[in-house]
Amino acid sequence: MMRPLDWLGSIKLKLGALVAVSVIVASWATVLGLYNRVRPELTILVAIVLALLVTQLLARGMTSPLREMTAATRAMATGDYTRRVRASSQDEVGELARAFNTMAAELASVDQQRRDLVANVSHELRTPVSALRAVLENLVDGVAEPDPRQLRAALSQTERLGRLVSDLLDLSRVDAGSTPLDIEPVAAGPFLRGAVAEARLTGRPVEFLVQVEPSDLVVHADSSRLHQLVANLLDNASRHSPPGGTVVARASTRDGHSVIEVADDGPGIEAAQRTNVFERFTSREVAPGVDDGGTGLGLAIARWVADLHGGSIEVAQHGHTPDRPGASPGCTIRARIPERTRS
Numbered sequence: 001m002m003r004p005l006d007w008l009g010s011i012k013l014k015l016g017a018l019v020a021v022s023v024i025v026a027s028w029a030t031v032l033g034l035y036n037r038v039r040p041e042l043t044i045l046v047a048i049v050l051a052l053l054v055t056q057l058l059a060r061g062m063t064s065p066l067r068e069m070t071a072a073t074r075a076m077a078t079g080d081y082t083r084r085v086r087a088s089s090q091d092e093v094g095e096l097a098r099a100f101n102t103m104a105a106e107l108a109s110v111d112q113q114r115r116d117l118v119a120n121v122s123h124e125l126r127t128p129v130s131a132l133r134a135v136l137e138n139l140v141d142g143v144a145e146p147d148p149r150q151l152r153a154a155l156s157q158t159e160r161l162g163r164l165v166s167d168l169l170d171l172s173r174v175d176a177g178s179t180p181l182d183i184e185p186v187a188a189g190p191f192l193r194g195a196v197a198e199a200r201l202t203g204r205p206v207e208f209l210v211q212v213e214p215s216d217l218v219v220h221a222d223s224s225r226l227h228q229l230v231a232n233l234l235d236n237a238s239r240h241s242p243p244g245g246t247v248v249a250r251a252s253t254r255d256g257h258s259v260i261e262v263a264d265d266g267p268g269i270e271a272a273q274r275t276n277v278f279e280r281f282t283s284r285e286v287a288p289g290v291d292d293g294g295t296g297l298g299l300a301i302a303r304w305v306a307d308l309h310g311g312s313i314e315v316a317q318h319g320h321t322p323d324r325p326g327a328s329p330g331c332t333i334r335a336r337i338p339e340r341t342r343s
Contacts, residue, residue, distance in 0.1 A: 011062075011091045018058050026051040065089065065097040072104065081108035125164065132157040168297070181222040181308060188217040188251035188258070195227060196249055199234040205243040206264075208234075211250040219251065219258040221309055221337050226260075229305040229313075232298035233262035233333055240266030240331070257311065257336040265330045269315050277315065278303040302335065311337040 026047040033043030065085055072083035081104055087097035135154045138144040189212040196208045219226065230249065237247045245265035252259050269277060278299045299313075306313040316334040 011093060014058075014062055014091060018055060018062075021058065022051040022055050025054045062089075062093065065093050069097065069100050072100070076104070076107065079111075081111055121164075121168070125161070128157040128160040128164075132161075164297070181225065183220055183222055186219045186221055186223050186226060188212050188219050188260075189215060191219070191223070191226070192230065192249045192251055192260075195230045195234060198231065199238060199247075202235070202238060204238045204241075206238050206241045207244075207246045208238075209246060209248045211248060213250075213252045217251055217253060217258070219260070219337055220339060221258075225305045225308060226337070229302045229335060230260060230262070232302045233260075233335070236298050236333070237262050237264035237266070237331070240264055242266070245330075253339065254336075256339055258339055260335045260337070261316065261332055263330060263332040268331045278313065299333075302333075306335050306337070309337050311335060 029047035029050045030043055033046060034040075038046075065087065068085040072085060075083045084101050084104060085097040087094050087101060089097070132154055135144075135150055135157070139146050139150060144150050189210070192210045192212065196210055200208060234247065234249065241247055241264040247265075248261075248263045250259075250261040250263070252261075303313050313333065313335045316332045
């Protein structure tokens with residue numbers, strides 16, 4: 001329902017209309033009183049009262065968005081971001097009300113993201129901390145001997161905590177704003193082979209392959225940031241490949257972009273989830289109820305690195321390749337980096 005004078009598009013026009021209507025009502029009451037030979041003092045009093053009533057009626061509609069904003073602001077101070085202002089007028093107050101609603105929605109979104117971040121980080125920390133605590137308690141109580149298997153389990157959980165902290169630090173840089181890039185020519189072959197050599201240190205029972213076409217391909221990128229992208233993709237692929245599976249790191253050039261792909265033999269990603277996997281704390285499922293050991297931040301960081309270079313990243317269609325007969329459908333994640341990127 002529109003308020004009186006909402007159809008006017010300027011606060012100046014509304015004030016002018018308010019004054020004009022008040023004067024007309026007062027004049028009409030005065031003329032009517034004099035015509036009916038009402039005492040002048042009573043006529044003036046009635047005219048003033050009628051003018052004030054009309055002014056109150058019209059002014060209330062003009063100022064009600066401001067009162068609603070005041071109440072909503074007080075509610076926000078207590079953590080309630082659900083309040084909105086009815087913005088039906090077309091003047092400057094109406095524009096302010098619409099801007100206020102947009103701000104309130106953004107604040108509600110930021111507050112929800114903060115709550116989700118705290119909940120997700122708490123959840124991600126709980127698993128490795130609980131596992132590490134159990135291992136250490138068994139060792140301290142003498143339930144288990146400090147053999148290599150127990151120590152490797154403790155080290156694995158410690159490394160997972162380290163990855164989570166590192167990923168959170170990287171994402172804090174994302175939230176802080178733009179990160180400067182040191183763009184340089186990066187030889188794709190040696191770069192991918194170095195990243196794969198590091199990935200092999202995890203000891204996961206998968207085979208890594210590197211394919212570069214052409215063999216002398218050069219990617220123009222920040223090498224340290226690009227390493228983050230590739231390392232996260234390799235870690236993600238090796239975690240989801242079955243024992244004895246193959247992870248392939250490819251580099252090629254296509255349509256003015258350097259294309260880096262990492263393919264695995266894992267269960268793949270459903271089409272409906274291929275965008276969501278790049279959101280924070282979204283993990284691919286290994287099996288129902290099975291924790292894949294990831295932080296849920298790796299692909300979010302990979303997308304940040306691609307965006308930082310002016311490129312893109314996506315879950316691509318995964319097809320069979322001649323050098324991998326019998327491979328399962330799996331998953332291929334493709335990153336595109338512009339061939340010429342300016343820092």
